[in-house]
Amino acid sequence: MSEYTLTSKNFYKALKQKQLIGSKCQVCGSYAIPQRQICPKCHSDQNEITTYVGSGTLKAFTVIFVPPVKMAEAGYNAKNPYCVGIVELDEGPRISAQILDVDILQPENIKIGTKMEMTTITRGEEADQTTFLAFRPA
Numbered sequence: 503m504s505e506y507t508l509t510s511k512n513f514y515k516a517l518k519q520k521q522l523i524g525s526k527c528q529v530c531g532s533y534a535i536p537q538r539q540i541c542p543k544c545h546s547d548q549n550e551i552t553t554y555v556g557s558g559t560l561k562a563f564t565v566i567f568v569p570p571v572k573m574a575e576a577g578y579n580a581k582n583p584y585c586v587g588i589v590e591l592d593e594g595p596r597i598s599a600q601i602l603d604v605d606i607l608q609p610e611n612i613k614i615g616t617k618m619e620m621t622t623i624t625r626g627e628e629a630d631q632t633t634f635l636a637f638r639p640a
């Protein structure tokens with residue numbers, strides 16, 4: 503039994519504990535991430551929290567040179583770009599997240615199909631800290 507419920511706040515609460523949670527439909531077996539109360543595939547409301555192993559495969563990526571405000575505030579810009587990718591978790595669902603420890607300035611060296619493992623990034627000052635999901639090559 504997980505300590506988390508299907509409400510969306512729990513996704514970030516779990517990330518702080520370095521846990522990647524989602525939901526698994528008890529009717530059709532589909533996974534969702536973040537967790538959902540209604541199964542995206544069969545629309546059943548029989549969903550339970552599941553904790554992902556946190557490993558997957560890089561399916562797509564892009565390097566961002568012109569960041570949105572929040573990322574600019576975090577120090578990213580044209581001279582300090584960052585990579586965002588879509589990772590397919592071993593359990594099946596896909597999620598986008600920042601990709602760390604890859605050759606951002608030579609993106610031709612970043613390979614689709616690379617095995618990834620989850621990590622987290624914490625940004626902000628103490629009272630205002632948020633933990634974000636990220637991946638890096640396993």
Ligand SMILES: [Zn+2]
Pocket residue numbers: 527528529530531532541542543544545546
């Ligand atoms: Zn379902």
